[in-house]
Amino acid sequence: MTKITYTEKKDTRSGFGAGLAELGRTNPNVVALCADLVGSLKMQEFIKENPERFFQIGIAEANMMGIAAGLTIGGKIPFTGTFANFSTGRVYDQIRQSIAYSEKNVKICASHAGLTLGEDGATHQILEDIGMMKMLPNMVVINPCDYNQTKAATIAIAEHQGPVYLRFGRPAVPIFTPSDQKFEIGKAIKLIEGADVTIFATGHLVWEAIEAEAVLAEQGISAEVINIHTIKPLDTEAILASVAKTGCAVTAEEHQMNGGLGDSVAQTLALNHPAPLEMVAVNDSFGESGKPAELMTKYGVDAANIVKAAQRAIARK
């Protein structure tokens, strides 16, 4: 495999905005809703081109989820936009009853997820959203890694019949996936082939995993890096095949250890192929104000921590 590099950084939320704009041009059933965060969600292009298909809800997220559910009755495909915190915890019961249980074709698009929201602090830095959403029957949970993949995922979920949670973030991060890569829900992507340990990463942590692999390679450790962009349905086949080869694994995510990708991988391994597993995730703590990179270091979710976790996992083999 060729070395993975990047030339440009961009925020994943802009990938969402670009994907939504493209859907506006190609799918007349796509409608968008926003709870007073149009600029943050990068929805302006869609709104400019399709004003009649945009619904400004105001600061009323519970109402937004109900309206989105109602819009599906009549064949619309609603994309809701707000911060991840207000897309999940604030409206859990609305999503549970009116969307997930009712099998409504709503796409819950959630920006500013995790610590990398930065200076606004823990009130807005949700680290539990993947867990809440993956527990809901019928819900698909997607956490893409860069601008290109977020754009592709946004376009792909319009074709999926049923509720989807799409999680993305605020800061500019390296763009390293091909711009023409088709997004397949539930299909993990092997980025780097390795033999000694598998790093399963999601979202912003995928780039950190790529950096960790380079450090590990200098130490003579061959790490496989797999991008788990879809946490539910989980690509258990890819996970088990990789761990069968490498014999141990690390998960990496910008989320609580409880309820995140690590949980899902642990469940898969425990039920099918028990193997040493180390988790890089926030350990039962809220975040705080600070620069994104500072927070990722302080809370132990960066490349350096992936390296250490890989070493621990290998030592346990």
Place this chain on the structure above:
Amino acid sequence: MSKPTTAELERIASQVRRDIVRMVHAVNSGHPGGSLGCTDFLVALYFHAMNRKDGFDMDGKGEDLFFLSNGHISPVWYSVLARAGYFEVSELATFRKINSRLQGHPATEEGLEGIRIASGSLGQGLSVACGAAQAKKLNGDKNLIYALMGDGELEEGQVWEAAMYAAHCKVDNLIATVDFNGQQIDGPTEEVMSLGNIRAKFEAFGWTVIESNGNDMASIVSSLEEAKKLTGQGKPILNLMTTDMGYGVDFMVGTHKWHGVAPNDEQLADALGQLEETLGDY
């Protein structure tokens, strides 16, 4: 097909009330009080007011749609749907039993005809109705959206988010009804949480408000006709409908005690003695 007369609607309502008390008695659970109170309204809605297509499809294009927000009064909705032909009346016997499509609170999972969204966790139906109403507008569909809420349900904040939204967005193809029976589980609404002046509150939010007597078939029919005439004028319509909880069964009337309690065998016999069997029991 000509619309049924008031007398014919009342005969249907009598049968629906029999269905309700029999369904709730059979499983010793469910919510008879609000169901009996709203029977006349739902009968008038489905057999008189609504423009309905034959059969059922989820999108409901080209017809009026109804959303029940206070999902706990599922017995009355199931009975009215069955009596209106959405599914066999014999299926009412499965209410709240294992493997039934007639869940304790309405649900879509098993594909029960007539149900478009789950409800039961209160306060969500008006939002859903707003969305469905706006989908109709996008589709160029001139048909209407109806919704029913409980009065106690107005204590949920989401109702007021939706009320504000519907007025701001001029959702004028929506007729929402409040079942104003003054009762909730823990007692009279005035004691549990005073609702104040519901009419003034909705008017302040920008709605057109009409009032009706929900246990007088002629009043319901004329209020629904009036409400329809008020649609398309830039404002959502609220039908503030006074009812008696438990209406039609004398020992259940006007008290919150029959909100979620089933009658025993003697009480069932007493209730059925007060309700004429007009269409044949299921």
